[in-house]
Amino acid sequence: MTVLPLVFTSGWASGINAYAVVLLLGVFGATGLSDDVPASLQRPDVLIAAAVLFLCEAVADKIPYVDSVWDSVHTVVRPVAGAVVGALLAGQSGSLSHLAAGAIGGSTALASHLVKAGTRMAVNTSPEPFSNIVLSTAEDLGVAGIVTFAMFNPQAAAVIAALLLAAGLALVIYFWTRIRRFLRRRAQRREERRLAAETRRATDAPPH
Missing domain, CATH: 1.20.5 (Single alpha-helices involved in coiled-coils or other helix-helix interfaces)
Incomplete structure (x- = not known):
């Protein structure tokens, strides 16, 4: 089975929360729930670092204007993470070249990151802070749900990720x-x- 759907889905998710993607994939691999996760993502030091950074993002991402600053800093981090995760997944499966997987994961992560950053800029025009909390929580749950789904049904998960990406791009254009x-x-x-x-x-x- 080609790893392309998993690379695409992980790229989309990395553009929203790269640390959650690394943490989830690592946990799935370390617990034996999936054989598609490379050993480098299962290392304890990688899991600990991803968990700490995920907690930092979980806080920063829910504070108005701080979330936009955080997004600006991660304009490079998220696409790079998507490219690296994609390349690692391709190396694990051997069914897709590292270069192609990195390009797919990185470009998808960049697109979803731009959607997230643009949506947050629109939300920050609202005077109340609760919309940030709701949106950030929905993003975290969405990433967790789709990455988990992708481990067991990668094709369907990739279709959902593609639809969410298209809807997000349309929303950013609208706003x-x-x-x-x-x-x-x-x-x-x-x-x-x-x-x-x-x-x-x-x-x-x-x-x-």
Whole structure:
């Protein structure tokens, strides 16, 4: 059986929460529930690091604006994680080249990361914090559910991941106007703070 559906699904999930993907795959492999997980993901040090980083993301991802900063930092981390996991899965199965698997996993992770980051920017325009918590929890549960499903039915899981990715891209396009307004307001606030600081410095400066 080709590993392509699992690579695609893990790439999609890595774009949302790469640490959860590494942790889940490692646990499945370490407990013997799946033979498709490479040994490098089952190492105790990898599992511990993934668990700690997953907990950090679980907190940061639920705080308005902090989640957007976290997403910015992970613009590189998530696609790289998707590419590495994809390449490792391909090496384990031998049915797909490392290069092709890395390209599929990385590009899928980048696409889903952009969907997540864009959605969060739209959600952060709301004054209340609860939508962030609800959305972050739904993402975590979705990643856990689909990655688990992919271990036992990779083709169906890949179809679901593809549909969610397409729906997410459509949603980001729909909310793009709202996101642009948010970015303009943030830029305006930065400019206002800069002008206020210059005014204070000019006022506090001793007369010549």
